Each structure stands twice: as C-alpha cells, then as structure tokens.
Amino acid sequence: MTWNKTHKKNTKERVLQSAAQLFTQEGYEKISINQVMEHAQLTRGAFYAHFDSKSDLYAQAIKTAANNAHQAISKTTSDDIASLANHYLSETHRDKLLPQSCPLACLITDITQQDQKVKSVYTDVFKAFITNIDKLTNDQQRSFQIATLMIGGIALSKALEDQKLSDSLLSACQSAISTLANINKPSTDI
C-alpha cells in the first residue's frame, strides 16, 4: 500500500474511533459531524473525503464500537455465561466509565429511527452477539433470553435516575441469567 493510502486509512480509522465513542455515549442526534472531526483532531471539511454522509458514518461507527466492546469484554471474562453476564451488567458499564460501551445497549432506541443501512448493521451486530452466547449455552432460545436481559438490563439501568433502583435491577438481571442458564434444557436432545 502506498504511503497515501496508508495515511488515508489511518485517518479514517481515527475518525471511526472518535465516532464510535461519541455516538455510543451520546446518541446520533446529539453528536455533530463537527464534534466527531474535532475529537479526531481534524476539521469539518475533511469529513466528506471519507464518508458519504453522517448516516454512513453512523453505520460504520456502530460496527467499530461493537468490535471495541467485544474485545474489551473478551479480555476480562472467562468462558462461562455467569461471568460474562456479571462483567457486562456491571456498574462500570452502566456509568459510562468504560471507554467502550456496548452499542447494542446504548443505541437500542436510536436505531429504530435510522435508515435501513444502519438497522442492518445493528442487526448483524446483534446476530454476532447471539452467536457468541450460543457457544456457551448451546441453546438459541436461552441465548435470546440472556441477551435481552443483558442488553435491556444495561439500557434500563442507564435510563434510571435512582441509583439504588438501578443497582437492584442490574443484580436481578445477573441472577435471572444464572437461573436460566442452570435450568436443564427442555428435552430437545435426541
């Protein structure tokens, strides 16, 4: 790859990292192209050399954010479902202190209002999320249930103002996941 191409790719990656972080924290509408570019230490005008539109950036940024979140949680957790859920449903994750929060949780509602392309990326990210849980449960229905408790639990806990309430919710979700994971599957074995 020529120097120019490498340079362009690096710049684009920097913009994507900025966008991933800002969008997951603040949502699509609250963040302007200007903010993203400034965060990446560029000016507004340079934006359209890399992306077609704000929406285009959003779609790509969601993928980036998902990769970041996946890598972050992969490092800390072992290979059982309870441990995964406990790390995901943590107060740190709720309080935005993690540099890389999960876009599935932070952007649930946002997505409903976006165009097809964005929805499609979100759906793909969710499928990948389910696939990972499936490896631990070997039961797709359980995986859906656990995923909903994880994603919904963090999303709700972020929205609630009452911290005690929010804490109780997080721990209730952790407990539900343990419970569900330990129930024997209905006799689908052959």
Add this chain to the structure above:
Amino acid sequence: MTWNKTHKKNTKERVLQSAAQLFTQEGYEKISINQVMEHAQLTRGAFYAHFDSKSDLYAQAIKTAANNAHQAISKTTSDDIASLANHYLSETHRDKLLPQSCPLACLITDITQQDQKVKSVYTDVFKAFITNIDKLTNDQQRSFQIATLMIGGIALSKALEDQKLSDSLLSACQSAISTLANINKPSTDI
C-alpha cells in the same frame, strides 16, 4: 371552572396526546414542536402558552403516554403474569400498530440523553410499572427480571430488521417470563 380555563385545559390535553403519540413513535429529536402542534391542529406560536420548552413538553408527554399504554393493556389482559407478558410482547406492539405504545420501551435510549426532569419522570413511570408487576409476583427481584424482559424485548425487537429473528426473540422472552414466574421463590417466607 370558567369556560376559558376549561378550554385551555382541553387544548393542552390535545397537545399532550399528540406529543405522546409522536414522541413514542419517533423519539425526541426526530419530532419538532411544529409537528406536534400541527398534529393537534394548532400553530407553532400557541405552544409557549402551555409549555416552557420542548423538554418540558417531553417530560409531560411521557407521563401521558404511560397512562395511555397502561389503560390500553389493562383492558386486554387478565390478572396473571403470562397473559400480561404475552400481550405486551406482541407483534402488534412491536410493529407500532398500537396507537399507544409503551414509552418505557420506545424511549429507553432517548432518556439517557435528556435533562434531569425527563429522567425523573421516566424513573417514576418505571417504578409504577414495577409496582404493577409486583402485585402479580409478590417478589421484587422477579418483577425486575420480568420488566427487563418485557421492556428490553420490545425495544430490541423494534430495532431488529430481520423479522424472523425478531419474532423468535419475542417468543423467547415470553417463555423466559413464564419460566421465571413459575419457579418457587427462594425461601424468603416466614
């Protein structure tokens, strides 16, 4: 009450109903004051006779939307938790076909980005939601778990583009709620 006061109250109520519906369907940023007023068959200028700001309207509209949703589901469901969950986690609710969708689900992410007052209303609505479930479960932790599966389930199912996937998710959540509701509580009885 004088005619003027009654008239004003009616007008405000009409605006609130419009706002409740539009905001729950499209979110805070996607809906302008203009759209709300036009939907209520008024003009923009009349807005500030009733509300301090768009954010003020939003806070009050969430309460209105919650009342509507509560009344709607109260009519259709009986007094057991599985029936409630099945009505809530329905394809109709997901597909926006209900005139009155649940703001807790439709606006989860939206809320995180709003001011204190809005968050506070959302938290109150959530508490009322939990209280209602509590009447059926008599177990607060179970209620949190079930609420998360309901709210998170609808929110996720709305965001997913793949209908088959979304259908499976809804039914998985219904099933999880039945399972959790039927497990004997840990020995907290005296």
Add this chain to the structure above:
DNA sequence: GTCTATACTAAGATAGAC
C-alpha cells in the same frame, strides 16, 4: 487529503397583533 469559507435548511424561541 485537509483546510477555510459559505450556501442552505431546519428548528427553538420570542414579539406583537387580534
């Protein structure tokens, strides 16, 4: 590829007539 400058649009909020 990145910059500065600018066109264009939308929306929140206010003023003043009726």
Add this chain to the structure above:
DNA sequence: GTCTATCTTAGTATAGAC
C-alpha cells in the same frame, strides 16, 4: 390563547484553495 412574523442558532453539505 392563538395567530403571523421574525430572530437566532446550529448543523449538513458543498466549493475551491493549497
């Protein structure tokens, strides 16, 4: 209390220099 008209801000997107 509701209207029309207007102010102001902010943000997407484009044009053109380097």
